[in-house]
Amino acid sequence: MHEPIITVLGGDGIGPEIMAATRQIIQAAQQVTQVNYHFVPMAFGGCSIDQFGEPLTDALLAQVKRSDAVLLAAVGGPKWDHYDVRPEAGLLGLRAAMQVYANLRPTKITAAAVKRSPLKAEIAQNTNFMIVRELTSGIYFGKPRHYAATQAVDTMAYARNEISRIITYAFQLAQQRDRHVTVVDKANVLATSKLWRDVAEEIHPQYPEITLDFEYVDAAAMKIVKSPQQFDVIVTSNLFGDILSDEAAAITGSIGTIPSESISENGPNLYEPIHGSAPDIAGQNIADPIGMINSAVLMLQHTFNDQATANVIERAMVAVLQQDQPVDLGGQLSTTAFTQRICTQIQQNS
Ligand code: NAI
Ligand code: MG
Numbered sequence: 001m002h003e004p005i006i007t008v009l010g011g012d013g014i015g016p017e018i019m020a021a022t023r024q025i026i027q028a029a030q031q032v033t034q035v036n037y038h039f040v041p042m043a044f045g046g047c048s049i050d051q052f053g054e055p056l057t058d059a060l061l062a063q064v065k066r067s068d069a070v071l072l073a074a075v076g077g078p079k080w081d082h083y084d085v086r087p088e089a090g091l092l093g094l095r096a097a098m099q100v101y102a103n104l105r106p107t108k109i110t111a112a113a114v115k116r117s118p119l120k121a122e123i124a125q126n127t128n129f130m131i132v133r134e135l136t137s138g139i140y141f142g143k144p145r146h147y148a149a150t151q152a153v154d155t156m157a158y159a160r161n162e163i164s165r166i167i168t169y170a171f172q173l174a175q176q177r178d179r180h181v182t183v184v185d186k187a188n189v190l191a192t193s194k195l196w197r198d199v200a201e202e203i204h205p206q207y208p209e210i211t212l213d214f215e216y217v218d219a220a221a222m223k224i225v226k227s228p229q230q231f232d233v234i235v236t237s238n239l240f241g242d243i244l245s246d247e248a249a250a251i252t253g254s255i256g257t258i259p260s261e262s263i264s265e266n267g268p269n270l271y272e273p274i275h276g277s278a279p280d281i282a283g284q285n286i287a288d289p290i291g292m293i294n295s296a297v298l299m300l301q302h303t304f305n306d307q308a309t310a311n312v313i314e315r316a317m318v319a320v321l322q323q324d325q326p327v328d329l330g331g332q333l334s335t336t337a338f339t340q341r342i343c344t345q346i347q348q349n350s
Helices: 015-033 046-054 056-067 087-099 111-116 159-174 191-206 219-224 238-250 290-302 305-321 335-349
Strands: 005-011 038-041 067-075 102-109 128-134 178-186 211-216 231-235 259-264 267-272
Touching: 005 015, 005 046, 005 056, 015 067, 015 305, 015 335, 046 087, 056 178, 056 290, 067 087, 067 290, 087 259, 087 267, 102 159, 128 159, 128 238, 159 178, 159 191, 159 231, 159 335, 178 191, 178 219, 178 238, 191 211, 211 219, 219 238, 231 238, 259 290, 267 290, 290 305, 305 335
Parallel strands: 005 038, 005 067, 067 267, 128 231, 178 211, 178 231
Antiparallel strands: 102 128, 102 259, 259 267
């Protein structure tokens, strides 16, 4: 096999800080496991607008095609808010071009996180669910779409095959978990949601060991904070998944720790933390890199099947977190201090 190629997109705000941290940690770990990952950093988002006038260049798309995986931090910031093209448009363009149709966002409350959760311990504990968010269709992509001072239009549209591939993915994922799938929709109002229900009912008989239920998105939003243990796999549309996954992240205590993985049918997968570019804390060396590091761990496990390097990183991070934590988790560690401790821990373990 050729040397694995990872396109790294640091992006904007805290993005470059947490990406530098993650690369340093992978580099320390690969010295232990003797694997060689080849990183190709590229400009993406606001920094690409500054350099090339557009958030997503053809050169980047060509590079992505040559990659085995794409690791992305975050893009955006107030600087570009009033530009004609925004960094976030690059993000949608990248997801569409890569056809990463399923975005997986785990919400798992560990014993340590129970203390940080804004929920009562008895509600928070044992929470462990996965949101499977449809990522390349729905209202973020639907046409017509236009803006005028008197009326603005967005369109929510789903084709049957777009729904069936993500529902199938959710059933297959549930087979490796607690065998329960919840489709979250708004079928009492939306036509697209009715099609989601019909398709889920149609596919369900192929997975008789999986239990299937349906929740309206408003009720699901409530249940995520009232009884999060009831969920195993939540599968939902682009918009609902975006909103519910931030809510789910909040119950773990910090948005800074949660990774995501976006699956493509035949190209490289995309790995990114779920938070944004956090312009409010950019440049202060207090960003939490855990969500970015965990995204890299998912990449090592799922794209490269490299459990050894993933383990080295996870073990070292757990050991460091037992001593002190990044600032958003209530600890004292700056981004660079946390990173340095993990690298030192990796070297000591080896
Ligand atoms: P955000 O996730 O960047 O920040 C929300 C809050 O969480 C802020 O107080 C921030 O300081 C904190 N936070 C986020 N990540 C953190 C980390 N790793 N460590 C410590 N604290 C952290 O969301 P916000 O403020 O709504 O958006 C900021 C910019 O990011 C906007 O331009 C938005 O469009 C963009 N964005 C980009 C995303 C991406 O690149 N995938 C996703 C979400 C937002
Ligand atoms: Mg979001």
